[in-house]
Amino acid sequence: MKTKLPISILTILILSFLLISCEDFVEVDSPNNKLIRDEVFGSDETAISAMQGIYNELFVADFSGGYTRSVTFLSGLSADNIQNITTTNPERMAFEENELFPDNQNNLALWSSAYNIIYMANSYIEGIENAENLSPDLISQLNGEAKFIRAFTYFYLVNLYEEVPLILSTNYQNNELAPRVSASEIYKQIIDDLEIARESLTVEYRNADRTQVNKFAATALLARVYLYLKDWEKAEELSSQVIAEESLYELPDDLDEVFLANSREAIWQISPLGNGSIVTHTNEGNLFIIDPFFSFFAIAKLPESLLTDFRPEDKRLLNWIDYNASRDAYFPYKYKIRNSSELPILENSMVLRLAEQFLIRSEARTELNDLPGAKEDLDQIRTRAGLDPISEIFPELSKAQLLKEIAQERRRELFSEWGHRWLDLKRTERASTVLGNSNPTWEDTDVLYPIPAQERMKNPNLSQNPGY
Template identity: 45%
Template sequence: MKSKIFKIAIFAIAVFEFSCSNFLEISPPKDKLISETVFKTDEIAISAMTGVYRSMAVNGYASGDFSSINSVCGAAADELIGYEPIISEFYENQISPSNAYIGSGLYATPFKTIYTTNAILEGLTSINGVTPPVKTQLMGEAYFVRAFVYFYLVNLYGNVPIQLTTDYRITQNAQRKPVEAVYQQILTDLKTAEGLLTDSYVTTERIRPNKSAVQALLARVYLYLKDWENAEKYASLVIEKTGTYSLVDLDAIFLKNSNEAIWQLMPAANTNSKDGNLFILTTVPFYVSLKDAFVNNAFDPNDKRKLAWVRNFTNSTGTYYYPFKYKIRSSTTVTEYSMVLRLAEQYLIRAEARINQEKIEIGIQDLNALRTRARLSTAYSTTSPLSLLSLTLSKTEALSALERERRVELFSEWGHRWLDLKRTNKANEILSLLKPKWQNTDILFPIPTLELTTNSAIKQNEGY
């Protein structure tokens, strides 16, 4: 029975994605088939939603693979060196609208996720066989995922269409909406999800979002909007759930179901996170490696994050550094899931929000919580441990320290460095000195060629 349910759910997800792909070419979705299969029972509806997570874990922007946000945004910023032609366009900030990653993994694939969540929401609100508690849970998850995907679309592309339906008659010529409107939709979806989800995880693992995941993303969104009060409020809501979340040893953070995990994606069967396979070097890099300047200059002396999270491959051609947050390059023994949201970011969000509200001392204390973890790692010992930040720093000094902490804590994760440079208006200042071809308009990625040719209402970003 379970096998049959799984096959039906996978078929339904395939219909979703096929319909979305054809939707870009203006073909109507197969709504009747979707409603008759996915929403017949609780089990099939649940499988449809978990199918969204499976798709995210293996395809494009969320996968930790070549076209993922982790790699392309790391190259676009000042973390990674890109070698292969497609990724080198990001590294040089000379991205073509026909770049394969732009056209599929970073634009079309996120919109496929949005299409699928819209289909799930429409199916759940119609007459169906799904029980009320399951319907509430799945709707909360769908609203959350839609908001999560839109957060990255608006930050990578700026103005984007807001698609809240599967009706191709409405969406086929949808215009780009202002950034402010997209953020408002993100907040609306997250507030709805917060009211639907509970603090409990519905499985024994942390692979389906709960209320804490919603609150963690709300904290980040409010931070980006410079709503310091709400950013502090929502980060605190997560941090204070000490019975569920805690900072763990540096080498244990990215293990599946670690206490630091707020939301993770489960990799494909019998595999670990793709990030390990992407980043860990066993030969001269052909795709990406860490920039020497980052490795040598970003970390304070005796910061255990450098010791725990950076490795190198050396041969006659030189030394090449790589991220080592994920320790498994390839193994059928599954120990690592892809980390999406984790507790350390909430400390960084709250620190920034507090410092900007002139609560400088307690903001620094949040930063020191992470530095304490980085200096007391049980895997290493030193006679000169990483120093804690002085609680008497000025606001300017504290914000500078915060920037450094975000850089070394979150490198190679979900494009944080690229997005931080953009939102703090430092991209031009920093990247123009490092990248000869840098232009101010490079802070946004180009709209893909296919989207421009299939939707006449869409206009290209400036500079492309």
């Protein structure tokens, strides 16, 4: 009879296996590591628990957690969608002013926390691919989930820093001196991982919970990747596959339903349970909502330029933006809960959602000269927001004008989510035009963040981005 491990011992084993520091690349003796790996992948229960540990880490990790050192916040500051309320934090102001230096600790947190997630994913992939006691279907599913997370993380690294080290194993001797590789090589790996994920993952969400990825999460992210690579046919094809899955996804008419846990619009979310059962609110809600009684703690607000982008009747202005009189500040109100420790969880952090897929397809169709189809997709977003269809008010819109409308709609729809505005300005080569007009110190090289100085001290093979 096989004895089950106590939960406390199981947790220690999983953490020992997955949370070896990727910053120091500490060598682990092979026999001990093999014993840990045998336990972690010795049963369905422990293998699934280890995968859940990676999902949980995404809520805690700086780059993905949605708090002050996240892509959402820092890249929002770098663009024109979020502002600091005060100027007393120079490291955060550096992002808003596009005056980053290589020793910025927030930038280091972005980089190192992303690579920690990659290291965990690599460790898991190595373990699951050599598992002997698991069913082939479970191995395929969990391998697909881990490769999705690795691809997802590299997507942000390549878009924030461009050339970065491509780390695909836990071999510390190779990793500690790994040089940067081209963006095209990083994108190739992202596509390879996502294609494997698409083949391996099921349509259904494991445990019916959208905080675990499925086939369409991989498809949605791949559609975005091809949009960034200007492969319009692939972007249209893949976004269409997600949009067509009406049994799973729809655009709720009520905007207050969009960011609820397991909402019908959600393709993938991150659960607050990653921080344990102490808190059940999202980090984004805690960061952005200005408490009416403790407003002096507030650190972020929405800029005037974003607010004036909305028409007065736009439901997103009414439902997703609120105002604090004591700070004279408008703030994102997509998440309605600032603090909570109660179950059940009402809101998860949104990562991928259906509205973005309509916007991806609209842009791809425009580039493919299918302007009627592009307008139809754009109007899905506009009419939900209570706006007149673009096909009615501007029936003769040119291709260039329609692309401009799509860009503005992306700003209005996706503000305060995962740095979309920053990445959009960069990929469409509009960053210098848009941000340079309001920032006298702007330089074209500011579109890339610097490689952290601390990482270059540890790894002399890391070159620096231009301008730093």
